[in-house]
Amino acid sequence: MAGNDAASGAGYQDEYWVGAYYLAALFAEAFAEGDIGKVTRVEYQRGPLGDVVVYGDSASGQATLDLQVKRRLQVSAKRGDFPKVVRQMWKTVKDQGFKQGIDKYGLVVMRGSKPLKRLGKLAKRAAACTASGPFWTAIDDLNQGEKDVLKAVMDVSESIDSSNVKDVAWRILGSGMVVLEMDPANAESPHRAYLRSWVDSRVHSPRRTEAIVNTIYEFSSQCDKNRGSVDLAGLERKLLSSGHFLTPSLSAPMVVALESMAPVRSEELAPAILGEEPDRFDMDLRHLTSDNVLTDPDEAVRYIADENSLLRSAVNTQKDRKLILCGRSHIPLAALVGYLVGDRGDVRVLDWHPNAEDQCWNWPENDLCAYPHLIRTETGQRGTMAVRFSLSFWVGEDSSASGLPSTIERTVGILDQVVHLSHPELEHCGTLRARSVRSQLQARAYADEFRNVLDSAVSLTSKIDVFYAGPLSVAFEMGRRVASTMHPPTTVWNYEAGKYTWGICLNPRNGQGVGLPKAVFAPDYKKG
Known part of the structure; x- marks a missing residue:
């Protein structure tokens, strides 16, 4: 459970939301934080770190991600939960079932810090070394902040095995440690947006998506209390028993709304699609923008266009469905969406007309006008x-x-x-x-x-x-x-x-x- 570095009430909710984040990825059969492939199962209170244990289908076979959830964590060998967490990491690495190079372990922290970022950087550096020696010969390149974090890890390692401190510290850092900063409990956070988009990729309906997200969160809290283990079939049974429909209505058109600069509001869109009750597929990338400037084009392109992206899944699995493309976005992103939609037949496009007297999505002229x-x-x-x-x-x-x-x-x-x-x-x-x-x-x-x-x-x-x-x-x-x-x-x-x-x-x-x-x-x- 989230320990002394997090208030207990908020800590429990954080665990529930992190579990819900991975359950949503399971629901969409998607890739999530942690780099273990498509999520196939989520367990609670099981591993040495154990708040949330995620199973994934990686290129090398089944992988596990053993995570402890913290609202915040001070990197110190003398205070707080850090020594306990490091010892639990060592216990994970030493477990006979741990698969070196495949399985992962580490932290999910709601409130990141520079020391935690340095810890993640050290973990990547240690993982790149095939033996302890090369890692330690290169530590002179570290800045003082990184050296302080490394010393904290070494101090805990000394309490584990005082005769082999450097090897223990290197193995703790380099055997698959991850330090993830995410806050799906925050409704405006990028990871809550991913959670919603994964659910929406299955149901394509904003109203149904929000209802299912709420059910997934409640289910996550139950699983946390009961040390639950959930695969896709179990999650679907839970959602169906809660009264949710898990597939879109294929007879309804689907609005594909691209939002990197401003939202596409349903009430503004409605007059342009009178007589139709479409589902929606939202690609909300506003967390990647600042003052309408896209701060991470690489991530935006990956989100839209990766082989396993939600857009590809929505488009390719419903090839006979009418699409309505609209957005308030950057030009290249719209061209990218169009490229992925391709030359399928029944596609409409709409434009936002901000200069119109009543700002709207309606075309001012019909297709018969010159x-x-x-x-x-x-x-x-x-x-x-x-x-x-x-x-x-x-x-x-x-x-x-x-x-x-x-x-x-x-x-x-x-x-x-x-x-x-x-x-x-x-x-x-x-x-x-x-x-x-x-x-x-x-x-x-x-x-x-x-x-x-x-x-x-x-x-x-x-x-x-x-x-x-x-x-x-x-x-x-x-x-x-x-x-x-x-x-x-x-x-x-x-x-x-x-x-x-x-x-x-x-x-x-x-x-x-x-x-x-x-x-x-x-x-x-x-x-x-």
Whole structure:
């Protein structure tokens, strides 16, 4: 149980929420914190550390993650729970059933600290050494804070085996220790968001998701008190017996809402989908943003596009279901979602219209209304290539001595060819304050013209960099037009604070062919 370093009431709730976090991962058959593969079972009060023991299906076979949960923990060999925790770690490592290199053990801490971060760093460093000697010969590289943490571990190790202190300390640190900082008890925390998204990946309904999350938490508290052991079948039986439906209604459309800059509110969305009662799949990435700046593009791309991502699961297991794509997000993320949705048939896109009198998601015109065709201009013939795509703003208005937009040159270097697709009204004013795209048909048509550019470039370039300014609806549709194998690697860039800082390559190449989408960065990019 959570000990002296945590207030008892809060400590118990922390254990329940950490257990609920792993139960939700079990429910979705997902990967969770701890690096032991897909979660297959969760147990309570079982191991030496033992608050929560998680089983996973790793590449090397069944793995276990033995965790003690603390609200906070002081790293000290003389005070608090730290000495007891270190001894329990040693007991875990010495257990004859412990699988070196596969099983993990350690801490979940709600309130992290610099010493705990240093402890995690030391654990990774020790794990990288195949023997005790190389670890100790390199300790001069440690800073003073890291040396203080190491001394605390050594002091406890001396109380375990005074004749073999260094080997014991190295084995405690390097045999699979993890130090996880998470607070799923906080409703606004990233890990609570993951918990909700895992549940939502099964039921695709915000109302049902919240109800199931509450039941999972209550079930977790019961299991903690009863030393429970739960696999997927047992969890599903519990949820079904509590009156929950665990599958979505496949006849209802599914709204895919991408939220990295602002939420997509159901009450605002409702007028645009009258007559339909859709389920929702929310990709809420706002915990990765600060003042609308995405602080960790790598993590955002992994969340959306990994082979086992919730979006892939939702899209690939329900291929006949109607999708409605919408969002208030960064352009490259929308293109990525569109790319993963692909060319499946029944897909609608919606746009948020903040300048409308009553801010709404409704298209101002229907698909029978005429729309202006894009202007296409080209310079150069063969080699490195950029596509400037200007709908709401003029992309690359500033020019360098070479005649190319300097903001683009700073990102990808000198280009051999540039194709510019632009809204005709931008030729006169540079910025469109009115809606540049006024119907779903227009969004699709503009994306088709983008596809024509990609098709014509297949034999002319080895990669394509896209610089787009316009509604998110066209960004979704752009991504859907990128063919993974036919088109060269295509990167959609993000513009902020006067420059292009990061982008997403939708279809990168690797030694085996087309790889997973990945974040790419400008030379002057600074993380966070």
